[in-house]
Amino acid sequence: MVALLEWWSGTECTLYTDPESYPFYGKENAIVILNHNFEIDFLCGWTFCERFGVLGSSKVLAKKELAYVPVIGWMWYFLEIVFCKRKWEEDHKTVVQSLQRLKDYLENFWFLLYCEGTRFTQKKHKISMEVAEKKGLRKLKYHLLPRTKGFCVTVQHLRGTVTAVYDSTLNFRNNQIPTLIGVLNGKKYHADLYVRRIPLDSIPENETECAIWLHKLYQEKDELQEKYSLTGCFPSPTLTVKLVK
Numbered sequence: 231m232v233a234l235l236e237w238w239s240g241t242e243c244t245l246y247t248d249p250e251s252y253p254f255y256g257k258e259n260a261i262v263i264l265n266h267n268f269e270i271d272f273l274c275g276w277t278f279c280e281r282f283g284v285l286g287s288s289k290v291l292a293k294k295e296l297a298y299v300p301v302i303g304w305m306w307y308f309l310e311i312v313f314c315k316r317k318w319e320e321d322h323k324t325v326v327q328s329l330q331r332l333k334d335y336l337e338n339f340w341f342l343l344y345c346e347g348t349r350f351t352q353k354k355h356k357i358s359m360e361v362a363e364k365k366g367l368r369k370l371k372y373h374l375l376p377r378t379k380g381f382c383v384t385v386q387h388l389r390g391t392v393t394a395v396y397d398s399t400l401n402f403r404n405n406q407i408p409t410l411i412g413v414l415n416g417k418k419y420h421a422d423l424y425v426r427r428i429p430l431d432s433i434p435e436n437e438t439e440c441a442i443w444l445h446k447l448y449q450e451k452d453e454l455q456e457k458y459s460l461t462g463c464f465p466s467p468t469l470t471v472k473l474v475k
């Protein structure tokens with residue numbers, strides 16, 4: 231799949247991050263938080279995993295339905311991907327059990343959380359911002375309101391195992407809207423990924439405070455996205471690494 235993106239479609243991925251954080255990538259366990267706007271964002275995610283040697287140990291909190299996708303779903307099942315029904319009462323036990331298993335994982339892993347819980351659409355955004363208003367939370371322009379339970383329980387159970395959260399924002403240059411069909415047809419895209427490394431120690435242990443922390447993070451993500459949307463690039467100073475084979 232990674233080869234499909236890179237060699238077949240020639241898609242390029244550029245990483246923007248600060249020079250102090252760069253040496254940690256691939257050398258520690260991390261929770262990755264990513265915006266969820268594009269059909270191929272998981273493919274770009276895998277490309278970064280491959281470059282930092284964690285492709286085989288890339289985990290995700292994925293919706294249950296994906297476990298039934300032929301080949302990929304079965305592969306994910308054996309790779310200990312954590313599946314959820316997106317109903318906390320039903321998910322709590324299985325998510326905690328899966329996180330406990332991750333604690334004993336022998337290689338460095340990245341655990342991806344799409345905290346928005348679903349891919350962004352204007353319709354979902356409208357509903358989500360109505361929820362934000364009811365809850366007295368600041369409205370977001372580019373993101374859905376993050377679902378906090380999965381993040382808080384992950385931080386709680388992986389504390390001591392994971393050392394950082396990678397707050398990641400993916401965009402495509404020139405307002406491209408990449409599709410899987412486009413990739414299969416060999417269309418070339420250019421992905422820009424901004425990553426901010428946040429030490430896990432700096433995230434509150436208390437669940438309510440942790441949830442507030444996540445909402446604040448999404449407000450900051452929204453500000454960053456506003457900058458990218460206006461200028462077409464991420465703010466400096468950053469270390470820019472073009473991922474080439």
Ligand SMILES: CC/C=C\C/C=C\C/C=C\C/C=C\C/C=C\C/C=C\CCC(=O)SCCNC(=O)CCNC(=O)[C@H](O)C(C)(C)COP(=O)(O)OP(=O)(O)OC[C@H]1O[C@@H](n2cnc3c(N)ncnc32)[C@H](O)[C@@H]1OP(=O)(O)O
Pocket residue numbers: 255262264272274275276278279288289290291292293296314315316317318319321340341342343344345346347348357358361375376377378379380381396398425
């Ligand atoms: C150096 C390089 C760095 C990085 C490289 C980048 C990436 C590489 C990393 C890894 C790659 C690895 C793999 C990629 C491969 C494949 C990925 C493919 C697909 C996965 C995609 C998915 O499946 S996304 C969907 C599933 N995942 C999730 O949902 C995760 C997020 N969700 C949660 O965590 C949830 O909390 C939950 C699912 C665990 C439980 O959800 P639930 O809704 O039951 O509980 P919550 O309390 O969280 O939410 C309920 C509260 O939310 C309020 N709310 C907000 N908005 C709404 C709304 N629109 N409608 C209703 N309710 C809403 C609600 O009010 C509730 O509030 P309360 O106050 O009542 O609690």
Ligand SMILES: CCCCCCCCCCCCCCCC(=O)OC[C@@H](O)COP(=O)(O)O
Pocket residue numbers: 231234266269272293296299302347348349
């Ligand atoms: C070499 C052969 C290549 C064949 C290419 C076909 C590839 C099929 C890959 C299917 C993998 C699907 C992973 C999609 C991940 C994803 O983006 O899921 C959607 C969820 O986030 C949100 O779902 P929802 O909230 O229900 O909209």
